[in-house]
Amino acid sequence: MDFGLNEQQRQVRDRAAALAREVVAPRAAAIDRKGTYPQDLFEAFRDAGFLGLAFPEEFGGSGAGTLGLALAIEEVAKYCSSAGLLLLTTRLATAGIQMAGTPEQRERYVRGVATGRLRGAFALTEPEAGSDAVNIATTARRDGDGWMLDGMKLWAGQATVADFVIVVAKTNPEAGARGVSAFVVDLPNPGCRIVRELPKMGVLGVPVVEILLDACRVPLSALLGEENHGFRLVMRHLNVVRPLVAARGVGLAAGATQYALAYAQQRRTFGRPIIEHQAIAFKLAEMAMGVESARLLTHRAAWLVDQGGSDREIAHFLSLAKAQASETAVRVSEEALQILGGYGYLKDYATERYYRDAKQLTLVEGTSEIHRMIISRALADGTLDWGCDANAIGGLPNDERDRARRDAMIHAAQGE
Ligand SMILES: Cc1cc2nc3c(=O)[nH]c(=O)nc-3n(C[C@H](O)[C@H](O)[C@H](O)COP(=O)(O)OP(=O)(O)OC[C@H]3O[C@@H](n4cnc5c(N)ncnc54)[C@H](O)[C@@H]3O)c2cc1C
Structure with missing residues (x-):
């Protein structure tokens, strides 16, 4: 058994840690306050080669794999959850294309994202279909030399700055999961309109939107993978992304713990630093237990994805990591806020942002309940x-x- 990282992974982690501390951390509070997409961080990640971490060199990436990207996300998310999500979107937009895309699609979109020329979004969820994704109502029908897409998509993250969006639609509405297909829709497209930006609670640097597909015409070449085989593809796609969501949770929880620790060492009550009160010391110990166990699960989940195991073999390990890390982030960020006392509740300090950002993690890429279903x-x-x-x-x-x-x-x- 070897718990060590290899040389490339250590380098990725160390470079990401430096960039996170020097470039991301000073921007984190303002990104949250203004609620705008951090274009400067996107450019910093691009220039540092971080957008291509997970991709093979043949597509302009650096071949560090899912684990390499997870390590970078963990470092960045210690300071800023939005920046961690920004890195994650490189895979959220492309995992399925890399798995099932034509050579042309891979060359265009995977290389485009890896090199920072393109940004993508992923649109599966709808107003009446989230966890129960087979229930989507968006349709795609053949129309001459193309496809016509109609429907409504909710929650597509980063779509405001995206050059393309993966849209999941029914191509045979009577066939359930066997009648679903995925499409790569280039933006702008007159039939694909952002109706509104959703006013959410946290992770305010990455906007999520509602999209209306109204006679949205795309060429035949927009089909991703085989017609009617899109559901399985999308599930495999989401599996690849789960360790990366977990890495956001681990980073956030680690950051919140260190922040609270620093305060506990300095704040004095009843004549001594609060860390010398057992109630506070034990909170910190439990936070560390959560971070370390989530971290091990997450690194293993990312490693398993890189080993290419079958979905049946690894899906529950991905769920264990994702559920554990996201719930650890929620629990730990709440405890960090508590350790800061009243200050923790103020927008002047980081804990309320961490608390709001953490909650997003138990909802995306499968809710905690869905992961418990997979595990059980x-x-x-x-x-x-x-x-x-x-x-x-x-x-x-x-x-x-x-x-x-x-x-x-x-x-x-x-x-x-
Ligand atoms: C900030 C944010 C960003 C997002 N980004 C994207 C994105 O980029 N692209 C995208 O497609 N989607 C995105 N989503 C959507 C997200 O994936 C869905 O919110 C999620 O899948 C849950 O779906 P739902 O909200 O419709 O809840 P529902 O599926 O309606 O679930 C409601 C509640 O019931 C529970 N539940 C549902 N079914 C069961 C069951 N069988 N057993 C037990 N409990 C159950 C759920 O866990 C939840 O607690 C985003 C969501 C958020 C909050």
Whole structure:
């Protein structure tokens, strides 16, 4: 077993840590306050080669893989969740294209995003279909030498600055999951209109929007992968992104913990620093337990994606990491706020921003409830087990042995 990073991964982490501290951290509060997309950080990431971290060199990337990108996101998210999300969108926009795109699509969009020439968005969710994504109502129908898309998409992140958007639509509405296809829609497109920016609670540097697809015409070449096979593609696409969401949670939780620790060492009550009150020291210890366990799960999840395991084999590990890291971020950021006392509640200090930003993580890329469904199903069907024979632990209430024992007792009692 080797818990160490290789040379390339260490370099990525160290470069990201330096950029995060020197360039991202000084901007974080203002990005939140103004709620505008941080174009300067996008350019800084582009110039540092961070937009291409996850991509192979053949597409202009640096081949650091999902783990390399996760490490960079973790460093950046220690200071600014919006900046972490900005890095994540490089994969959110392209994972499916890299998996199933034509050579032309890969060359255009994957290389475009890796080099910072293009930005993409991903539009699956609709007003009446989120977790239950098979239920989407957007349709795509063949129309001469193209496709016509109609419907409404909610939540497409970063679409205000995007050059293309992946749109998931029904191509055979009667066929359920077997009638879904994905399309790459180049922007601007007169049939694809941003109706409004959604007024959200946190992660204010990356806008999310409502999109109206009204007779949105795209060429035949916009189809991503095979017609009617889009649902599985989108699920595989989301799997790749989950460790990256987890990395945002780990970074946020680590940042909140260090911030609260620094305050706990300096703030004095009843004659001593508050870290010397056991209630505060134990809070910090529990925050560290959360960060470290989420971090291990997240690094393993990213590593598993890079190993290319089948979705069935790895999906529950991705869910474990995503759910654990996002919930750790919520819990830890709340405790950090509590450690700052009343100051924690003020916009003057970072904890209220961390708290608001953290909550987004339990909702995106599968809610916490959906991840619990995936994990509990893997337990029930034996995909997730620890090689332990439950029967060897002992009998279960009302199993055959237990009944026989009880019957024997009853017979013995009756025989008396
Ligand atoms: C800030 C932000 C950014 C986003 N960015 C994007 C994006 O870029 N692209 C995109 O396509 N989408 C995006 N989303 C949408 C996100 O993926 C959805 O919000 C999410 O999938 C949940 O869908 P929903 O909001 O419709 O909730 P619903 O699916 O309606 O769920 C409502 C509640 O019921 C629970 N629930 C649902 N089904 C079950 C079940 N079977 N068992 C138990 N509980 C269940 C959910 O966990 C949740 O608590 C974004 C969301 C947010 C908040």
